[in-house]
Amino acid sequence: MSVSRATGPGRARATAATPPLLAATVVRELVGEIVGDRIGGRARADLTLLVNICAGELGRVLCARAPVSAAALARIENVAARWAQLDLPVDLLQRAVHAGIGTAFQQLAPTLAWSTVRTVRGNGLVLIDIVRTMSTAVSRGYVREIRALAGEQRAVVQTVTARLLAGNVAGASTSGDIEIADGYRVLAVALGQHPDEQDHRLDARVVARRKLRRVQADLATAGPGVLTQLSVDGGTLLLPLDETTGDPDDLVARLTRAAAAPVTVAMADADRDRIPQAVELAHELLDLAVRLGRGAGLYRFEDLACEYQLGRPGTANEKIRSVLAPLQTEPELERMLGEFLAAGGRVATAQRLGVPVGVLRRRLARITELTGLDPARATDLWYLRSSVIARAIHRTAHGGGAAQVLGSGAAQVYGSGAAHMHGGGAARIHGDDPDSELDAAV
Template identity: 30%
Template sequence: MTRDNTRQNGRRALCVAGRPIAAHLRARVPRLTRGVLARLLAELPVYAELPQEEIAGDVAEIVQHSLRQFADVVERRRPARPEEFVRQRDSAALRAEEGVPLDAILTAYNIGAAMAWDELTAGAEPSDLAAVQETLGYFLDFQRLLISAVSSAYLEVRQIIDSQEHGGRHALMTALLAGETVEHTGRRPAPRYAVLSLAFGAHPDEAGSGQRARIAARRKIRRVRTVLDDVADEPALTALDASGGTALLPFSAGWDVLHDMVAKAAEAAGIRVTAAAEITGPAGIPAAAAQTAEIMDLVRRAARPPGLYRLADVLLDYQLSRPSGALAGLAGLLAPLDRKPELLRTLEHYLALDLDRRTTGAALHVHPNTVAYRVRRISDLTGLDPARPGDLQLLNAALVARRSLTAS
């Protein structure tokens, strides 16, 4: 006895253009599968990179399974159930392990769905409207459940993988900073690292303590990390919070790249970014991390502008911050200004702004003539004149020594 394809569950089958939809779809599965695979290879480069046996095997099988599954839905005239998408979930998990992006997987399913719908509705006439509408309801529901199953399975696997990778990177970073062996981390160190101490300014959206502020802080950190990863030879090792932190960049480029990176990070995150950096091999990371932290401290104390700093940029400050019998004597040169805070602030700005009275006045919100008067008072009280090269060096050194002793 032959099967009556025009009746299903005791009622007439859904038909379009005079043909039962379910039976027509089943008959077209092989041809549709070939067409879907051809489009995947042509339009999605990530699928073209998969082994041919995988395309002809697992990928082709999941396309065929989904088409036949929808044919069953139409034949039964009953919506699909979430638990019926086990095979699609398993396939999505495999793609996640292979590193296939989720958007490529969802695009692949949408390509298959669009081609199947074109096949189902080919030749439809006005008299088929009711059947097309009912089929469309099943189709949209099927696609919703399918995308949900695929996305959740993919993200579950990626969360596990990312957690493991993050754990491995964290262990590697901890070992490198401590100067310990890295064999237990299961990861191999890069031959060369840029060691960074970072300080972040606050984004305007971080004002307050609500959810908006927390989201803004996470967004800022994420954007900075993206810039670091773009420059690094492989994903950067980072320990960052809203105020800054430490980063180890596997790095083979030069200092100019690091300078540009800091500027790009500031632009991407919409904040001020200050960085102290050193380039070294794995064995030199503990010393480099300590040094960059100290450089950052000196930069902050001197109220220097944002940007990238190396030891060469703060040599005088660095040397004068070392314990020395001369430190107190240098700082003492400015003792006559202890009771004149406005003179001390003027001296700091005047030296930092290259002895420019107008720029100093603008920074202090006073007239340039006031700056000139205060500079004369400083000379009278200390006996040191910034206009004399020798005295200028002493004044700079005295300020650095004073900041070092204050910090201590």
């Protein structure tokens, strides 16, 4: 770099020429220090260009006391965008900016006036401003390109996911560079409310969107090929079934930590040609878990097989629900039965209800008198429990609450306190046909 002494205090006339040898030396030292020889010729050329731009602008700004030119900033942003496209590290660009400015300043410093505190301060502020401006340009160009690439990838993922959910495997295979797996683990997800969503001082919609972004960020690290279709309330995940498929319980635990809210998940595995049926099944299982208040966590088909069958519409469902029909004239008995089933014994039930055991015994005897079934007999208890579950499922599916059937205490085990979280049934999401052939997906 050639410079001449300035005529005024603190000024320097500097040309914007940086010797090619100097720039090449800076880049060689920089690359050798950080990445060794694992960088291509195009990347080295970009680093050399960046060093030259920074050195040239430093001389011009110190000479004219003018801001960094828009043309120089645009060139820096273009270099950063190219690195984002090539998935190269942005920190190397930032180091190149600092190295270029630092090396050029060492060459230029002897020509500057340092006679007063004012000139020292002025030169220092100019140097700081140049570093800040150019570093910001690198970050701006890199982030802008990353966001554009992420948007394109997100659109591709959404297209592939939608086509797989619709059963269009051929269309999904041609939608982008995402490899379609032979089989998928389908996860139906319900995201509960974050505590801050109940805080009236905060915007619940903003809190919910932040919760969703945290979950999506965690899913981005779950492995390649994970497909998602999520909203702030939940949705559907498709995980490729291969050797990289992790433990679903671990994934649910991670999502719960990321959401900082209850996460309820139901899963079903299927070949890629049977994904729509598996999605239907998974969401029905999720609906059951939520309606019956089973609590957050992961549910497989075997966890809810009995409840799934009890909830199937038809003659058997009507018959099992009719077991407790005689209690409709005395609804407090039905709620007390729900508490009894949840507590698991007379003493615990009496304590929960706050009544003497003798009163509870008379009420159970009244249930036996009306239904012909004795809660003290294992066979009769199975029918009573099945009827309670079937009626709770039926009640919540038709706009009622399971707590109306089960009682507030039993709702902790069977109730529908969280039923509003997922909506009124899988049919609202995946169609209204209750007789869909779902068993093949299991």
